[in-house]
Amino acid sequence: MQYLLLLHVNESGWNQLTPEQQQQGAAAYLAYGEALKKAGVFLGSNRLKPSANATTVRVANGKTQVLDGPYADTKEQIGGYFLIDAADLDAALSWAARCPAASHGVVEVRPVWQMQ
Amino acid sequence: MSFPEGDDARRTADAVARRSYGKLVAFLAARTRDVAAAEEALAEAFASALDDWPAHGCPKNPEGWLLTVARRKLIDSVRRRQTGEAASTQLQILAEGLEDAAAQAERDMQIPDKRLALLFACAHPAIEAGIRAPLMLQVVLGLDGETIASAFLVSPAAMRKRLSRAKEKIQQAGIPFSIPEREELPHRLDTVLDAIYAAFAEGWTDASGTDTIRRNLTDEALFLARLVVELLPQEAEALGLLAMMLHAEARRSARRNADGDYVPFADQDPTLWNAAMIDEAESVLYRASALGTIGRYQLEAALQSAHVHRRRTGHNNWAEVVQFYDALAALTDSPVVAINRALAIAELHGPQAAAAAMNEIAADDRLTEYQPYWAARAELLSKTGAHDEARQAYEIAIGLEREPTVRAFLQKRLAALPTWTRC
Numbered sequence: 001m002q003y004l005l006l007l008h009v010n011e012s013g014w015n016q017l018t019p020e021q022q023q024q025g026a027a028a029y030l031a032y033g034e035a036l037k038k039a040g041v042f043l044g045s046n047r048l049k050p051s052a053n054a055t056t057v058r059v060a061n062g063k064t065q066v067l068d069g070p071y072a073d074t075k076e077q078i079g080g081y082f083l084i085d086a087a088d089l090d091a092a093l094s095w096a097a098r099c100p101a102a103s104h105g106v107v108e109v110r111p112v113w114q115m116q
Numbered sequence: 117m118s119f120p121e122g123d124d125a126r127r128t129a130d131a132v133a134r135r136s137y138g139k140l141v142a143f144l145a146a147r148t149r150d151v152a153a154a155e156e157a158l159a160e161a162f163a164s165a166l167d168d169w170p171a172h173g174c175p176k177n178p179e180g181w182l183l184t185v186a187r188r189k190l191i192d193s194v195r196r197r198q199t200g201e202a203a204s205t206q207l208q209i210l211a212e213g214l215e216d217a218a219a220q221a222e223r224d225m226q227i228p229d230k231r232l233a234l235l236f237a238c239a240h241p242a243i244e245a246g247i248r249a250p251l252m253l254q255v256v257l258g259l260d261g262e263t264i265a266s267a268f269l270v271s272p273a274a275m276r277k278r279l280s281r282a283k284e285k286i287q288q289a290g291i292p293f294s295i296p297e298r299e300e301l302p303h304r305l306d307t308v309l310d311a312i313y314a315a316f317a318e319g320w321t322d323a324s325g326t327d328t329i330r331r332n333l334t335d336e337a338l339f340l341a342r343l344v345v346e347l348l349p350q351e352a353e354a355l356g357l358l359a360m361m362l363h364a365e366a367r368r369s370a371r372r373n374a375d376g377d378y379v380p381f382a383d384q385d386p387t388l389w390n391a392a393m394i395d396e397a398e399s400v401l402y403r404a405s406a407l408g409t410i411g412r413y414q415l416e417a418a419l420q421s422a423h424v425h426r427r428r429t430g431h432n433n434w435a436e437v438v439q440f441y442d443a444l445a446a447l448t449d450s451p452v453v454a455i456n457r458a459l460a461i462a463e464l465h466g467p468q469a470a471a472a473a474m475n476e477i478a479a480d481d482r483l484t485e486y487q488p489y490w491a492a493r494a495e496l497l498s499k500t501g502a503h504d505e506a507r508q509a510y511e512i513a514i515g516l517e518r519e520p521t522v523r524a525f526l527q528k529r530l531a532a533l534p535t536w537t538r539c
Binding site for chain 1: 292
């Protein structure tokens, strides 16, 4: 089954880190991605730019409404994702627990709706 | 006119249902993880059995017969509900896996037992904690939604909705039907044991034993605990839970007198206790202690054992009891444990010391609507002579109690307080 790991993190946290800490953090994510690839479960991943760069769009009554900012105005924002292929939820959860974001934020595990 | 054949068929079907329901559901759902579809197919298979068996006689291998029919119904229902690609892949999985396994089961006259894996799926941390016990009772034991709803005092509609949401989650999120790895096992087993205990406790609150549905719940919970012990014989906490439940169940008939009034433990007649069940509890607990890992349920069972020993022999063992409560309090941070610990301290060091222990937990929010806290508080206050405060505490306890016989017992205690006040 495919699972999307959504990384909810505190965006201001990154800027409060020292350059060494940032380097360490980036290395941890890199190592995690490598581990996923080696295990053959990696399907895709991206880090997202801060939510200040987000724009939301919705169409209501034929009118397109465009708003500045993310959909939910919360302290934790989606900072990135990993798309993985795991045997079952337990396997996905154990990968989620290894993700560095699980230690400084929250990792949401969502099964992917498979289109046939 | 009687229908001996029909009765016989019904009895066989009931016996198979009791013995094999969970096994069949687990087997049918293991591949697709679609518990609801497996249950539905099995219900249809049981209905067919009641039509077929009286006419043609009971099959030699009733489990195998039910499995074959249920498997066919399951494939039919997948075919009905889905079309195109999706249906064909799912059908293929079903057909391939079930075909081989069913043939094997027919040959061996035995269906592989995946009930433990099913229990772990029902009590998975990804399933809402409050629905785990009802889910187990339904999926592993085949209890219907109405019965479970009334046992847990919720509306049948709400219970059905929550149960079907949980089954949906098992399938959609890909919760595995498997026994967790060694390192994960203790933690995951705790959730299974907690859910079994929740079912037991729900049945236990019916002190008068008049409510058949809820009384049966303790039997069902015992069945599940025995099942876990049978399948994981080296897990000390599973043994501890079984021992504790056996101890509690052994005293059921002593909990009320001939008039149906509630009798607290201290006033129970030990000759009314089920001695065989107590012996079993003791030997199960002994097995657990030999495994060398202590835990909450073993401590609870050890406490029950100590209480029973004291009442039977008259030997004062309150110091030992307080020690067990200390260990339990360190392990659980449970206000319920703290209350019982305070009551044991009252026996050992007197009501003043106990009242002090009670005050330490008075600030816990979880206690404001917890009847046993107020009843225990009232009891201690009345012993220290603070009758007015005791009266208030009794009144709160009475207002919070849902069981009529316990309410009557508390009212009797309240009435026994001296009514005069110094002026």
